[in-house]
Amino acid sequence: MSIINLNEIPSDAFRAVLSLNDVQRDFIRRYMECSDEVQSVVRSMFAVIEHEHTTDDDRHRALAIIADALHLNPEEGHGSYGLDFPRSQQEIATKHPDLSRRPIVAKRLVQMESQEAAFADRVKTILEQKNITQQQLAERMDCTQSAVSKMLSRKARPQRKTIFKMATALDVAPTDLWPDLEVAAILDSIAEPFNDRELTQAQAEALDAASSRPPVEVKTRELPSRKRP
Amino acid sequence: MNEPITGTGCLEWRLRMGRPAFRDFQRLVPRYSVRSELNRQLHKLRWWNPDEPWVVDLPWNWVQPTGLAELFLQLDDGVVHTVRVLFFEHSPNPSVPTLWILGGMRADEALGSLRHAIYSGRSTIVKARAD
Numbered sequence: 001m002s003i004i005n006l007n008e009i010p011s012d013a014f015r016a017v018l019s020l021n022d023v024q025r026d027f028i029r030r031y032m033e034c035s036d037e038v039q040s041v042v043r044s045m046f047a048v049i050e051h052e053h054t055t056d057d058d059r060h061r062a063l064a065i066i067a068d069a070l071h072l073n074p075e076e077g078h079g080s081y082g083l084d085f086p087r088s089q090q091e092i093a094t095k096h097p098d099l100s101r102r103p104i105v106a107k108r109l110v111q112m113e114s115q116e117a118a119f120a121d122r123v124k125t126i127l128e129q130k131n132i133t134q135q136q137l138a139e140r141m142d143c144t145q146s147a148v149s150k151m152l153s154r155k156a157r158p159q160r161k162t163i164f165k166m167a168t169a170l171d172v173a174p175t176d177l178w179p180d181l182e183v184a185a186i187l188d189s190i191a192e193p194f195n196d197r198e199l200t201q202a203q204a205e206a207l208d209a210a211s212s213r214p215p216v217e218v219k220t221r222e223l224p225s226r227k228r229p
Numbered sequence: 230m231n232e233p234i235t236g237t238g239c240l241e242w243r244l245r246m247g248r249p250a251f252r253d254f255q256r257l258v259p260r261y262s263v264r265s266e267l268n269r270q271l272h273k274l275r276w277w278n279p280d281e282p283w284v285v286d287l288p289w290n291w292v293q294p295t296g297l298a299e300l301f302l303q304l305d306d307g308v309v310h311t312v313r314v315l316f317f318e319h320s321p322n323p324s325v326p327t328l329w330i331l332g333g334m335r336a337d338e339a340l341g342s343l344r345h346a347i348y349s350g351r352s353t354i355v356k357a358r359a360d
Contacts, residue, residue, distance in 0.1 A: 065351055083247075147283065
């Protein structure tokens with residue numbers, strides 16, 4: 001629709017534009033500068049935010065997209081858009097916006113490297129002692145030799161369950177492979193109640209039994225009626 | 230990218246990430262000690278091979294029909310047990326094969342239509358802006 005005569009513009013629209021504050025005008029300006037595809041994403045994110053089934057997490061996810069699309073929180077990046085992931089991880093210890101966090105981050109990175117080094121050394125030693133090749137270990141773990149090689153050359157950090165799988169494959173205790181594993185297990189057991197999202201079979205059966213039980217019968221008796229004098 | 234790329238066995242991908250993905254992870258895993266574990270695991274995506282079902286020791290799947298992929302990783306955290314990480318391939322410069330990490334959620338959260346809209350929206354912005 002093209003409007004040649006300004007009088008054709010509804011007065012409500014004029015009033016709406018005039019009532020915008022600076023922040024709202026800036027928001028609209030940024031939106032108008034976006035490409036059609038990005039504008040469409042922004043509109044669909046507003047729809048997500050207003051959807052009746054949207055969770056709080058989804059609302060945050062959608063808001064993060066709108067902020068990103070409209071450059072509402074401009075931050076230093078690597079290149080025209082986004083961040084180089086490995087570089088961002090290297091920089092986090094030295095460029096964390098909260099100065100007090102930097103030593104904590106650096107300490108954690110050192111700890112992880114130390115854990116990975118100890119793991120690799122221990123597994124290599126056991127492989128030598130037991131005369132097992134990486135290929136044989138991979139076959140016992142049902143994974144590729146390349147995966148084993150990456151973990152032993154400290155290019156890839158094993159998942160916790162991989163450590164357990166490897167320990168079984170090597171017939172050793174998991175704590176023989178990974179430093180601090182016992183401490184982690186204790187912490188996990190403390191945190192377990194929070195992780196209890198699924199019922200066990202026994203719990204489910206007990207719940208079924210309880211819910212199918214007939215309601216408790218409450219015995220009542222009529223109150224004596226009062227007779228007015 | 231719905232069609233699997235073949236012949237990428239020895240390829241090492243460049244990994245990139247948008248700001249919304251960082252926000253996802255900060256909200257999902259507020260404790261840095263645990264988030265650092267997640268970040269460390271994500272480095273494995275450098276060796277993603279569309280022809281293999283595992284990235285080192287992490288399972289992954291296509292999310293049809295979006296062309297996105299999901300990677301599952303377990304955390305040693307009592308609150309978030311398994312995380313689903315959404316990623317996709319977009320290489321503005323074909324000589325630098327690039328994977329984009331779009332964000333993450335708990336694996337027990339359903340990937341319904343609203344979340345498809347969210348992550349597809351993120352991939353649209355990457356395609357529109359990355360060069």
